[in-house]
Amino acid sequence: xxxxxxxxxxxxxxxxxxxxxxxxxxxxxxxxxxxxxxxxxxxxxxxxxxxxxxxxxxxxxxxxxxxxxx
Numbered sequence: 784x785x786x787x788x789x790x791x792x793x794x795x796x797x798x799x800x801x802x803x804x805x806x807x808x809x810x811x812x813x814x815x816x817x818x819x820x821x822x823x824x825x826x827x828x829x830x831x832x833x834x835x836x837x838x839x840x841x842x843x844x845x846x847x848x849x850x851x852x853x
Contacts, residue, residue, distance in 0.1 A: 788833040795829060802832075811835050 794802045806816075811832075819831045 784833060784837060787836055788830055791833045791836070792829045795832075805836075806832070809836050809839050811839055 791802065794805065806812075815835060816828075816832060819835060820828060823831060
């Protein structure tokens with residue numbers, strides 16, 4: 784989590800368009816970020832985004848494994 788968070792923070796500070804590209808590529812919508820932030824407004828945005836990235840990537844792995852085994 785810490786490594787992802789550091790990278791998100793670095794990208795967000797220097798190149799916000801790169802962060803948008805990353806979120807698009809990982810398949811995280813703006814609505815998901817807003818919903819997560821509204822639910823956890825006391826957590827920094829970078830941490831929320833990092834958690835969403837990790838959850839989405841794990842979800843992709845689980846789905847891939849599920850369909851691979853069938």
